[in-house]
């Protein structure tokens with residue numbers, strides 16, 4: 001939901017949102033096609049028509065206008081209290097009412113009426129499903145330079161989306177590793193800038209970026225602190241620093257590395273820009289001097305490991 005809300009605010013206007021279980025209704029100026037091409041954690045995107053109870057649905061459907069002549073109805077059940085039969089019944093019922101004015105075409109309709117069945121019925125016109133296969137295809141093991149430290153591409157994509165970076169803006173990852181985060185930023189049309197203290201990672205990121213057709217990435221072998229002198233400031237930073245487990249900290253205590261990282265990111269980022277960073281624990285949040293914590297999203301990796309996807313906004317100087 002945070003990922004969708006961040007994309008919904010790309011126009012610069014904060015989008016209003018209302019959630020109902022796993023359904024999210026956004027009031028945004030951003031085109032639905034942008035949600036479909038950018039989101040990684042959502043399932044589908046529809047143009048919202050109405051949210052109402054099952055009883056109120058008939059009144060709405062009597063006058064509902066659909067684009068084109070043919071339609072089909074699909075119901076996604078988002079709550080386990082709704083049985084498959086509930087979904088089928090609702091689809092048949094809606095189809096019957098709409099078929100008085102439009103023709104049913106189950107195979108190739110002009111429009112698909114998508115109903116998300118949660119607490120309410122959320123009715124919309126389907127704009128697109130989020131295709132998970134390209135994210136799977138870009139998993140670390142399928143890239144020319146592989147290393148198990150890399151985030152899953154869907155999480156890397158979500159992290160970049162949380163920064164609200166738009167096409168053409170610059171995204172920095174000062175701990176780029178194999179380039180998984182920069183890859184997602186580059187594929188969304190952002191200019192990418194990255195660094196890593198380990199030369200093998202720098203070469204690997206360059207290889208991975210060019211393999212996926214991103215030719216303008218600037219990747220340097222450098223310590224995180226060197227970005228403090230970066231000029232001009234970047235629009236966004238998305239990064240996944242070492243946790244002191246498998247990813248190396250070059251023997252530096254984690255607290256000291258994170259303090260340096262926050263200070264460097266603060267200097268490298270433009271005012272009002274966002275830093276989306278994966279932290280191993282909430283205890284590191286107070287190290288983010290000069291930032292305001294926008295949101296924090298725990299992501300459970302396995303039983304004993306949770307990572308915290310944190311979004312910080314750089315404070316305006318007084």
Ligand SMILES: C[S@@+](CC[C@H](N)C(=O)[O-])C[C@H]1O[C@@H](n2cnc3c(N)ncnc32)[C@H](O)[C@@H]1O
Nearest residue numbers: 150175177178180196197198223224240242247
């Ligand atoms: C968790 S990994 C990043 C993984 C990356 N997101 C990816 O997709 O592969 C952290 C990286 O930080 C690098 N690193 C450690 N200390 C650093 C420092 N002081 N400055 C810059 N990079 C550093 C490590 O070499 C490692 O590649």
